[in-house]
Amino acid sequence: MSEFSTTRRVAMAGLAGVVALAALPGRALAFTTAEAEALIDKVVRDINRIISSGKSEAAMIRDFEKIFVDYADVARIALLVLGPDGRAASASQKSAFTRAFQGYVGRKYGKRFREFIGGRVEVKSARPVKSFYEVRTITTIKGYAPFEVVFVVSARNGRFIDMKIEGISLVKSERSEIGAMLDRRRGDLNKLIADLKTIG
Amino acid sequence: MFVVNSIGVRIVVTASALVLTACAQAPVPEAVFDPNEASNRKMFAFNQKLDRALLAPASSAYGEGLPPGVRRGVSNFSDNVDLPGTVVNKILQGEFEDAMHNTVRFAFNSTFGLLGLFDVATGIGLEERDTDFGETLHRWGIAEGRYVVLPVFGPSTDRDAAGIVVDFVLNPLSYVVPSPESNVLPVANVVSRLGDRYEFGGTIDAVLHEGEDPYASARLFYLDARRYDLGVEVAEEDLYDLYEEAYE
Numbered sequence: 001m002s003e004f005s006t007t008r009r010v011a012m013a014g015l016a017g018v019v020a021l022a023a024l025p026g027r028a029l030a031f032t033t034a035e036a037e038a039l040i041d042k043v044v045r046d047i048n049r050i051i052s053s054g055k056s057e058a059a060m061i062r063d064f065e066k067i068f069v070d071y072a073d074v075a076r077i078a079l080l081v082l083g084p085d086g087r088a089a090s091a092s093q094k095s096a097f098t099r100a101f102q103g104y105v106g107r108k109y110g111k112r113f114r115e116f117i118g119g120r121v122e123v124k125s126a127r128p129v130k131s132f133y134e135v136r137t138i139t140t141i142k143g144y145a146p147f148e149v150v151f152v153v154s155a156r157n158g159r160f161i162d163m164k165i166e167g168i169s170l171v172k173s174e175r176s177e178i179g180a181m182l183d184r185r186r187g188d189l190n191k192l193i194a195d196l197k198t199i200g
Numbered sequence: 201m202f203v204v205n206s207i208g209v210r211i212v213v214t215a216s217a218l219v220l221t222a223c224a225q226a227p228v229p230e231a232v233f234d235p236n237e238a239s240n241r242k243m244f245a246f247n248q249k250l251d252r253a254l255l256a257p258a259s260s261a262y263g264e265g266l267p268p269g270v271r272r273g274v275s276n277f278s279d280n281v282d283l284p285g286t287v288v289n290k291i292l293q294g295e296f297e298d299a300m301h302n303t304v305r306f307a308f309n310s311t312f313g314l315l316g317l318f319d320v321a322t323g324i325g326l327e328e329r330d331t332d333f334g335e336t337l338h339r340w341g342i343a344e345g346r347y348v349v350l351p352v353f354g355p356s357t358d359r360d361a362a363g364i365v366v367d368f369v370l371n372p373l374s375y376v377v378p379s380p381e382s383n384v385l386p387v388a389n390v391v392s393r394l395g396d397r398y399e400f401g402g403t404i405d406a407v408l409h410e411g412e413d414p415y416a417s418a419r420l421f422y423l424d425a426r427r428y429d430l431g432v433e434v435a436e437e438d439l440y441d442l443y444e445e446a447y448e
Contacts, residue, residue: 076446130440161443167428180413
């Protein structure tokens with residue numbers, strides 16, 4: 001715990017300067033590195049609570065979906081994942097897709113949480129990149145090499161827009177997966193929305 | 201054995217000549233370069249069948265039949281026999297400190313760790329610093345090449361596939377340990393793979409068998425994870441442009 005707060009303090013001190021520099025030209029960011037880090041701190045606390053709760057898989061999936069809805073920019077992630085096809089969608093299709101997608105993510109990734117039981121996630125550092133912040137976390141599970149999960153937090157609204165597990169982006173991989181699903185349904189978005197409710 | 205030996209020696213000699221001269225930067229790879237997608241998909245389908253028929257049942261028999269401590273031991277042993285190979289690669293990459301680090305790790309685990317069955321080194325700060333010949337080639341400025349799906353091994357690239365072959369020849373243990381004992385090395389690797397298959401079964405199933413286009417997922421996962429390991433900042437720009445797009 002003390003190592004954790006030291007790392008954080010050092011990171012914050014170092015980054016305060018970077019933020020000041022980054023904020024100088026052009027637009028001022030509404031959100032700071034410290035805030036981005038605090039947000040992911042909360043996410044991580046919730047994740048740690050889930051993986052140490054000993055709850056059933058179904059309950060973990062529900063809890064994970066809640067984290068996703070509470071802290072992620074779900075509507076924008078859904079739009080990104082839908083790709084160019086998303087632009088042609090109507091407002092009601094977009095919101096229906098967002099809801100279906102959020103359940104799909106909860107199920108698909110919530111299931112993986114079983115593998116994290118007994119592990120711990122810690123926020124290590126944060127840095128501004130363009131109009132986003134990258135918040136680095138390290139997950140340690142006994143007997144395995146620690147691995148890195150990076151959350152990409154938007155400076156505009158303080159929600160995370162992506163998470164990258166050891167370099168694998170959720171947005172990028174789901175964009176490929178959802179794209180394939182849509183192709184298989186000959187671009188029928190309504191069919192995809194209906195099917196997505198049970199996939200994952 | 202003779203043939204393998206002389207090839208091995210030749211590669212090491214050529215390689216050490218190269219390491220002195222080459223400090224080139226490998227070209228930044230294309231997002232996905234998969235010109236042989238049709239034949240790769242066939243091989244991927246074959247691997248899926250193989251996994252369903254052989255690997256998954258064997259790994260659950262292995263996983264359920266043995267206590268976790270024994271599986272851990274097999275995995276440690278396999279990692280340990282790979283260490284001399286990583287030392288050679290670290291030297292070829294000019295990473296002499298890491299080479300020394302892995303040498304001491306090997307010495308500790310081979311003795312106090314009872315021939316590598318226990319990983320005592322990590323506890324005293326000698327954690328694994330893994331590498332392979334694919335990474336060495338990357339350091340020498342060799343391009344990643346095409347995405348390929350290898351039989352049994354699965355996703356790879358031209359560069360990494362060459363690396364797998366060379367790593368097999370490069371491991372000094374395969375010369376020091378006389379046959380038939382040297383057969384223990386590949387066997388340990390195969391058995392250790394079964395352990396990984398068991399431990400990460402859920403994730404492997406998700407990538408290999410679930411989803412609507414597991415081929416595309418496996419390709420994306422392999423390329424991105426590998427580039428991340430090698431420290432290649434590829435397509436990051438594109439990804440940030442993509443995020444930006446969402447706010448327009």
